Amino acid sequence: MKWLNLIQNGLFPPTCILCDNVSHCEKDICQPCLNQLIENTNYCYQCGTPFKQPTPQNTVCTACLKNPPAYNRTIAPFAHQGIMRHLVTRLKFNDNYKNARLLGMLLAEKIQAETQLPQCIIPVPLHKNRYQERGFNQSIEIARTLSKKLNIPLELNACVRHRDTPHQVGLSKQERLVNVKDAFSLQKPLPFSHVVLLDDVMTAGATLHEIASVLKKNGVEKVDVWVCARAY
Ligand SMILES: [Zn+2]
Ligand SMILES: [Zn+2]
Structure with a gap:
């Protein structure tokens, strides 16, 4: 076609x-x-935090070496600044499907060349109260485009956020980890060894760490993270 x-x-x-x-x-x-989009090119292989100095590809930062997150790898192609920040904010608050499609396309272009693609995409779930209030989960909408472009199935029903956690804005990394502790569960076994978690923005990565821990406790071996933007 x-x-x-x-x-x-x-x-x-x-x-x-x-x-x-x-x-x-x-x-x-x-x-x-x-x-005008600011690309995030020189960053930690595992958590996506940008390095201040030019660093060889696939380097892991000292924070991850000391205290490794449950996810294995992060792809975060853009900085959460300027136009990207605007696109993400508008998406979240105006259920803007065109923005979601664009963000999905931009992310897919960066991932296309990857050789080891995951077996399914799991968008970070919202608690059902939050979903009802917003009527829209921005991560699911971005994931739909990625799923089509990269030909990877979406998994929308396996992982749920069963505890409604307060907003993370303004919390320290430690407080964020406590905030999302035990907030997620698996509804059914996942027959996959390699999956990816998808979100619009990654800040401290606490939510992604928590979900990845649940997945790993349930037999998933490798959990990647794909986000449009990395805040820091
Ligand atoms: Zn323009
Ligand atoms: Zn790191």
Whole structure:
């Protein structure tokens, strides 16, 4: 169906969701806006924290060496600043499906070349009260595009957040770890050895660590983390 996309893009080229100009890159963002995204290129293999000095690929930071998180690897291609921050915030509060699709496409492009792709994508679940209040889980919506683009199944029913935890904003890393402790559980066995957790933004990684611990206790061997943006 590639030709159909070509015709459609030729007749009705997508417009940039940020500036309304015509986009020539087959995404809902134009090249000048795309160029303003700040890439996160030099970061810890395990937790995604940026290094201050240029560091060889696949290096793990000292914090992870001392106290390794339960997840094995993080892919976090953009800094949570400027345009990326704007896209993520708008997505979360306006249930903006176009933003979710764009974020999914940007992330998929960065992951495409990976050789060891996981067997399923698990978007970070919201507690049902939070989901009802918001009507939308931004991680699920981003994951839908990734699942299609990378041809990896989505797993939406295995992991639940059974405890409604207060917002993490303003908490220290330690407080965040306590806040999400025992908040997640598995509803059914997962027949996979390698899975990925997907979220929009990663800050201290406490939630991701907690879910990864649950998965590993239940037999998953390798848990990766994919996030659009890394806050630090
Ligand atoms: Zn633009
Ligand atoms: Zn690290």
